[in-house]
Amino acid sequence: MNALDIKLNEAFPxxxxxxxxxxxxxxxxNVPSFVLEFLLSRYCASEDPEEIEEGKKAVLQTIEKCxxxxxxxxxxQAIVEQKKRHKFIDKIHVKYVEREKRYWAEMENFxxxxxxxxxxxxxxxxxxxxxxxxxxVTLAYNEVEEDDYAFFIEDLRPIQIAHFDEQKFFRGxxxxxxxxxxxxxxxxxGIDPNWLAERSRKLNGDKNGRRLKFHILSxxxxxxxxxxxxxxxxxxxxxxxxxxxxxxxxxxxxSGGQASTATLLYNNQRKQVGAVGFWDNVAFDEVAxxxxxxxxTVQIMKDYMAxxxxxxxxxxxxxxxxxxxxxxxLNIPRIVNSYDHDLLVTxxxxxxxxxxxxxxxxxxxxxxxxxxxxxxxNNFGLITDxxxxxxxxxxxxxxxxxxxxxxxxxxxxNIEGRDNxxxxxxxxxxxxxxxxxxxxxxEEFDEIVEYAIEGRRRVKEQLNKRKPDxxxxxxxxxxxxxxxxxxxxYCPESKYSIATQNPRKDANVPVLTEPAHDNVVTNPVTANVxxxxxxxxxxxxxxxxxxxxxxxxxKEKTVDVQYGDTGYGYDDLFAEYLKGxxxxxxxxPYLTHGFQMTNLVRFVxxxxxxxxxxxxxxxxxxxxxPEESTLIxxxxxxxxxxxxxxxxxxxTFEYEFDENSHDRYIRxxxxxxxxxxxxxxxxxxxxxxxxSRNFFQMGTYDLSLRPCLKxxxxxxxxxxxx
Numbered sequence: 001m002n003a004l005d006i007k008l009n010e011a012f013p014x015x016x017x018x019x020x021x022x023x024x025x026x027x028x029x030n031v032p033s034f035v036l037e038f039l040l041s042r043y044c045a046s047e048d049p050e051e052i053e054e055g056k057k058a059v060l061q062t063i064e065k066c067x068x069x070x071x072x073x074x075x076x077q078a079i080v081e082q083k084k085r086h087k088f089i090d091k092i093h094v095k096y097v098e099r100e101k102r103y104w105a106e107m108e109n110f111x112x113x114x115x116x117x118x119x120x121x122x123x124x125x126x127x128x129x130x131x132x133x134x135x136x137v138t139l140a141y142n143e144v145e146e147d148d149y150a151f152f153i154e155d156l157r158p159i160q161i162a163h164f165d166e167q168k169f170f171r172g173x174x175x176x177x178x179x180x181x182x183x184x185x186x187x188x189x190g191i192d193p194n195w196l197a198e199r200s201r202k203l204n205g206d207k208n209g210r211r212l213k214f215h216i217l218s219x220x221x222x223x224x225x226x227x228x229x230x231x232x233x234x235x236x237x238x239x240x241x242x243x244x245x246x247x248x249x250x251x252x253x254x255s256g257g258q259a260s261t262a263t264l265l266y267n268n269q270r271k272q273v274g275a276v277g278f279w280d281n282v283a284f285d286e287v288a289x290x291x292x293x294x295x296x297t298v299q300i301m302k303d304y305m306a307x308x309x310x311x312x313x314x315x316x317x318x319x320x321x322x323x324x325x326x327x328x329x330l331n332i333p334r335i336v337n338s339y340d341h342d343l344l345v346t347x348x349x350x351x352x353x354x355x356x357x358x359x360x361x362x363x364x365x366x367x368x369x370x371x372x373x374x375x376x377x378n379n380f381g382l383i384t385d386x387x388x389x390x391x392x393x394x395x396x397x398x399x400x401x402x403x404x405x406x407x408x409x410x411x412x413x414n415i416e417g418r419d420n421x422x423x424x425x426x427x428x429x430x431x432x433x434x435x436x437x438x439x440x441x442x443e444e445f446d447e448i449v450e451y452a453i454e455g456r457r458r459v460k461e462q463l464n465k466r467k468p469d470x471x472x473x474x475x476x477x478x479x480x481x482x483x484x485x486x487x488x489x490y491c492p493e494s495k496y497s498i499a500t501q502n503p504r505k506d507a508n509v510p511v512l513t514e515p516a517h518d519n520v521v522t523n524p525v526t527a528n529v530x531x532x533x534x535x536x537x538x539x540x541x542x543x544x545x546x547x548x549x550x551x552x553x554x555k556e557k558t559v560d561v562q563y564g565d566t567g568y569g570y571d572d573l574f575a576e577y578l579k580g581x582x583x584x585x586x587x588x589p590y591l592t593h594g595f596q597m598t599n600l601v602r603f604v605x606x607x608x609x610x611x612x613x614x615x616x617x618x619x620x621x622x623x624x625x626p627e628e629s630t631l632i633x634x635x636x637x638x639x640x641x642x643x644x645x646x647x648x649x650x651x652t653f654e655y656e657f658d659e660n661s662h663d664r665y666i667r668x669x670x671x672x673x674x675x676x677x678x679x680x681x682x683x684x685x686x687x688x689x690x691x692s693r694n695f696f697q698m699g700t701y702d703l704s705l706r707p708c709l710k711x712x713x714x715x716x717x718x719x720x721x722x
Contacts (some may be wrong), residue, residue: 105117117152248388
């Protein structure tokens, strides 16, 4: 055991387990982690390798003999009838049936709702009457034919702890530093914190390795903070769904994307509250596939997400948090640099602006690496069941921590109503999780505040993109740090994106463009107020608030073309920015029609005329039919052959097909990125009547004379190292 293992065993005797044993057995059986850890703590509480091996065998034998699988309920009932008694591991509830004036037990996987139970069991274990508990249950067969039940409980031993002593938990926490406690929490869900820290340094340039740890800790927040709404979109196999289904019996994962008012919120026919009345957290798996069954479900969700209440024939109050998780396979830089798409593009259409605005924290799941065997914790961690009880205790004790946040949080500019609520809840959740008995230091509090603002800003930036007026325009949220300075927090992925920071092209809104060398900058909008520090979590570079940055005679710029405008030929728009570029890459998804292929040839002609491009690369979509794909391929090959046959042209033409191609942009080796709103095809059709062809209209050959469609071009300078 290392030093942290020793301290864990001393601070929480009997409440820790070796997580490598859990991973090993978990591969063989599909049983909730807290059930496995209960058995491991019984049979493998030793450091002797031989005893551990025997213990693992005992765990597997116990599961095979006692664990009831849902599809084997009929077999399990038959075993009790034949053997007269049998011990099972199952989740058990006790309900009072008013019309019969008696209590009945229900075992979920055993599939019986009418099991007789002695009052001693539910009086000693009150959770049986609430959400139910996992337990070892000795079930006996009732042979009295006159009775109206077949089974009764002979003995019951909770797997979930029957009583949680919060004071012992608090005293145990006090023995650890903040860094150690963060590692304890991450260890306890089976991940090696050192693995996370190393990848945080490699992937994010995070010197102290904390950023990825904070992402993982954010998953805990809905389990300690009531009515907390969060979203995490990212890659596959990063543990999103696994976390919410395995590590707390107080959390449920709704799979398959189904959600209805009756199951989620309130069943009018049964007069019964839905999932929000039974769980601390309701997680929605694969949120992109979420199907809203009832027309009014979203409206009721909005009410509930806003204040924990809704009206459904009667006023209903709930405390469950909502966690939305899903995969995000799109290219993050392309999304943040696109005016037409945002980082919530995969959400269902039913999630309108009002729903999104009620999300308090957006975890950037694309930063979290895939969890593989090297990521598993092979040391000690808290038993999952004990940890889940601690989280549940914190969940129901909000008032103890609200005062800490109110007394210490000093808000800066642009923090509006829902922003304030989001920050209050996120900061309070982190303090509960990391400092349940005391106060964080000023540095630790500032770190939490920065992370909370970043998570809320990520939500607000997407709202601002979707509705580019002034409603969500105040994205530059700030706070006053321990030194009395105003700190503006940014999201690292969009920090220098004009399309995200300023989707309206408003000259009065500062646009981020590149790092500066000073540590303190003055925002021109508030130049007479006070200096601002521009910051974001784990990034220390400072950015100016200027509108453009000069590069010789060229400047970064945004060109808005209005419907009917002229004067925008390819030469006018792109020539100056393509000069000096030896490599030019164009993504243009649509080349199905003849005029689209003609526009591509015109663009290639511009490159040939400039003469600097040595390699031209094209990414486009194949056609919708095999015939269209063949036509596009043949046309591109003819263009390539033409260039190859020109003795005085030394430009190589490369092209590839990508079914997922969507964005339209130009990327050059002289460090310019040009986003193309409509691609190359932003000109009006001069002959809307296809039966007539007029070759004498102005703009037929010179595109600078042709009327345009409404579109936007953005010219952004990259750092040379990119």
